[in-house]
Amino acid sequence: MSYENLAGRTAVVTGAASGIGEATAVLLAERGARVALFARRGERLEAIAEKIRADGGQALAVVADVTDDASVVAAVERVHTAYGAVDLVVNNAGVMLPNPIADARVDEWQRMIDTNVTGVLRIIGAFAGDLNAAAEQGRRADLVNVSSIGAHVTGFTDYAVYGATKAAVTHLSALLRNEFGPRGVRVTNIEPGLTESELATHIDNDGLREQIGGLVETTGSLAAAELADLVVYVTSRPRHVNLRQVVVLPTAQV
Template sequence: MATVNDKLPLANRVAVITGASSGLGEATAELLAERGAKVAVLARRADRLEALVERVEQHGGAALALAVDVTDAAALNAAAERVKAELGTADLLFNNAGVMLAAPVTEGRVDEWQRMIDVNITGLMNAIGAFSPQLVEAAADKGIADLVNTSSIAAQNVFPNFAVYTGSKAFVSHASRNLRAELGPQNVRVSVIEPGIVRTELQGHVDHAGTNAWLDDVLANHEVLEAGDIAETVAFLAAQPRRVNFQQVTVMPTFQGN
């Protein structure tokens, strides 16, 4: 007889979420667990991850906290081994870790440029490298697996002072298109989500006065997206019939024109 958990839309799925200590990752982990998935939550802040796991378990879910930095490929490979051993073969990767910094290029903030490249590009590929073998294995066993990458509307549009950030997100979107051609024939669906402005910790990383003023004005005077909106998008993608792959999903606040 099927249990209640077996009847949930994401029952028997094993989901890995990077950048899970706050924002989109945290909200997505909680929602996927609520809908039946076992979740492995990855980020640098161990205390936040442990609190997240405790909440998931209090609601009857199963979760595993792994404190890792996505820029460390070896640590991600070790994390992948633990996920497989403790939760089972991962069949959903929400590749969400990212950082957004902004300033005029003339300020020459090379350290910030490198940080965005390391996390948004190298970190993305480190996670894909660590978990894609499991996604392929799971797809062969279950018939489907999902790789969902977080990009941004910045991948499509122009935002002054955000040149490196927008470039890093353009990489995420275009790499996802290429990965779809590579992994799709192996029944691994690849989707990229391009959100508009979402209320998360990302805005707090920016320390350029002019850009901060613009962000503060937008957040104070407009109804922007919430992290749960993107979590719902990830859950929707994962629950589709195996024949359906939403290749690219742009999610915008109603007020935001571009």
């Protein structure tokens, strides 16, 4: 793939302490963007930011909890103070907590809704003005939401609530194009299949955790760096080109 240089762009990546978020932040910086890394684990974020800077990139570690209004407000202020306005937002923070619906794990439901849906909305609302302003100035402006193949594939038993939260992200992305598209802001929704990440480590159901492991052994998985490569590709297209929906799977996953 041929990439345009991302120099001059300012990006925010949520869930940047590991997995897809970390890989995306690193690659965006490598391509020339200034990157603010959002996540809750400050020490981990700073280590990644230090590595980016050591490699010649620009990175800012910002401790932020997307489920908390005050935390997001403070994080946005820190980015604006350090880097100014943002023109590229990657909504990647998410949690996957599968369990049978009959277990009525309201704590898990709320955590997934707060992170996967409301957290995504908080970040969009916080940076919508920046994105619109960048587009008005004739620059590329991108909102990338990382959803999941679980948004519309119903074969994953006990993942109903997780899938519903990701379906909300996918549908939200489509509807937001009505608001952002005419203003020149691109909205891209990415639905990965099985991907190397920490999501499975959050599962407290041994059987479901082993099920994920078995699927990975059978079909393989995508590397986080491969998803990062995709994010960089879609955000580096000419500004009139919007790859609005991308589903990416290991070849053997059906």
